[in-house]
Amino acid sequence: xxxxxxxxxxxxxxxxxxxxxxxxxxxxxxxxxxxxxxxxxxxxxxxxxxxxxxxxxxxxxxxxxxxxxxxxxxxxxxxxxxxxxxxxxxxxxxxxxxxxxxxxxxxxxxxxxxxxxxxxxxxxxxxxxxxxxxxxxxxxxxxxxxxxxxxxxxxxxxxxxxxxxxxxxxxxxxxxxxxxxxxxxxxxxxxxxxxxxxxxxxxxxxxxxxxxxxxxxxxxxxxxxxxxxxxxxxxxxxxxxxxxxxxxxx
Numbered sequence: 001x002x003x004x005x006x007x008x009x010x011x012x013x014x015x016x017x018x019x020x021x022x023x024x025x026x027x028x029x030x031x032x033x034x035x036x037x038x039x040x041x042x043x044x045x046x047x048x049x050x051x052x053x054x055x056x057x058x059x060x061x062x063x064x065x066x067x068x069x070x071x072x073x074x075x076x077x078x079x080x081x082x083x084x085x086x087x088x089x090x091x092x093x094x095x096x097x098x099x100x101x102x103x104x105x106x107x108x109x110x111x112x113x114x115x116x117x118x119x120x121x122x123x124x125x126x127x128x129x130x131x132x133x134x135x136x137x138x139x140x141x142x143x144x145x146x147x148x149x150x151x152x153x154x155x156x157x158x159x160x161x162x163x164x165x166x167x168x169x170x171x172x173x174x175x176x177x178x179x180x181x182x183x184x185x186x187x188x189x190x191x192x193x194x195x196x197x198x199x200x201x202x203x204x205x206x207x208x209x210x211x212x213x214x215x216x217x218x219x220x221x222x223x224x225x226x227x228x229x230x231x232x233x234x235x236x237x238x239x240x241x242x243x244x245x246x247x248x249x250x
Contacts, residue, residue, distance in 0.1 A: 003207045005030035010206070011060045013037045013044050013099055014067030018167030019117060019202075022195035023064055026203045032062065044095030045087075054102045059110075062206045063103035065096045065139075066117040070132040070169060077130050085131045092135035093142075100146050104155060111154025113206045116143050117198075118159040120221050140217065147215030156214040158205045163221025165193040174242060181239045185230040188223025190237070190244030 010027045014020035015036030024034045035057045037044065042053045044067045069091050073080050096116055103114050119136040126133060140159060147157040164183065166174050173179055174192065184190055201220045204210055219225055232244040239245075 003030045003203050003209065005032035005062070005203075005207065008032040008061040009058045010034045010062040010064065011037060011054070011057065011103070012064040012066055013042070013050075013095070014117075015064075018169065019162065019165060019195045019198045020064070020066040022199035023066060023202045026196070026199040027062065027206070030203065030207075033058075035060075038067070044099060045090035047098055050095075050098050051102060054106065059106050060103060061107075061112045062115075063099065063107075063112070064115045064117070064202055064206065065099040065103075066202075067095055067099075068092045068117060068135075070129060072128040073130070074128045076127065080130050088131035088135050089138075092132065093138045096139045096142055100142055100157070104146065104150055104153075107150075107155050108153045112156075113210075114146070114155065114157045115202050115205045116157070116159040117202075118143070118161045118217060120161050120163045120219065120225055122159075122161055122217075123225065143217070144215050151214060156205075156210070158210070158214060159217045160198055160201050160205065161217050161219045161221065162198045163187070163193060163219075163224045165195060165198055165220075167195055177239070177241055180242055181244075184239075184244055185232045186224060186227045187221070188227060188231050190232050191222060191242060193220060193222060 005027055010032045012020050012024045015024045016038040024036050027034050037053050043049045071084050116139050118139050121133045122136040122140050143157050143159045198220050201218050237244045237246050
């Protein structure tokens with residue numbers, strides 16, 4: 001079903017690739033005028049940079065705070081880089097704060113929808129990603145607080161929490177089936193996600209179809225968080241390049 005965004009103005013941070021690019025496309029296909037804020041022109045961690053970007057575009061009806069980074073740092077927290085901590089928090093957490101605050105100020109007179117890209121890592125403690133996990137847990141605090149504060153102005157604030165999605169940040173992972181196989185054992189659908197699948201969830205939350213939804217998260221992870229034990233194994237399935245498939249029953 002095509003969602004109608006005719007006449008709407010949208011801003012997507014990190015909007016030129018991966019989930020952000022797919023989101024910009026989905027909103028444009030629905031008729032929205034989309035402004036993508038991305039490097040090198042706009043740095044969401046730099047208040048002056050993103051403030052100037054908001055000033056250059058019309059008042060938005062939809063703002064998607066999607067820009068983010070994630071750098072694994074093996075083997076554990078004892079070796080984590082302080083520089084990476086500061087940069088990750090600056091982009092993923094402070095950048096979301098800047099984006100949500102500026103969006104809210106612009107939207108107050110007439111309402112609107114803000115959607116933040118969080119992560120399944122907002123809940124779990126995936127190893128080697130201390131800074132990323134902390135930043136994504138933090139953005140849910142922003143989402144819930146902002147939803148409580150901004151509802152009186154007709155502004156809805158929600159988050160999507162993607163699992164492992166095939167993007168420029170994760171391409172290396174998808175190139176190694178030996179890594180994917182055990183990881184995808186715990187995903188009900190037996191595979192990773194595509195950017196358009198997250199973009200469709202964002203488009204829904206941004207649209208009038210979600211008019212009574214605010215302060216919540218929509219998990220887009222193929223069932224990963226629902227799993228306590230392995231869902232797939234070689235007794236009843238086979239791994240084919242990048243996904244588990246049930247064996248044919250003879």
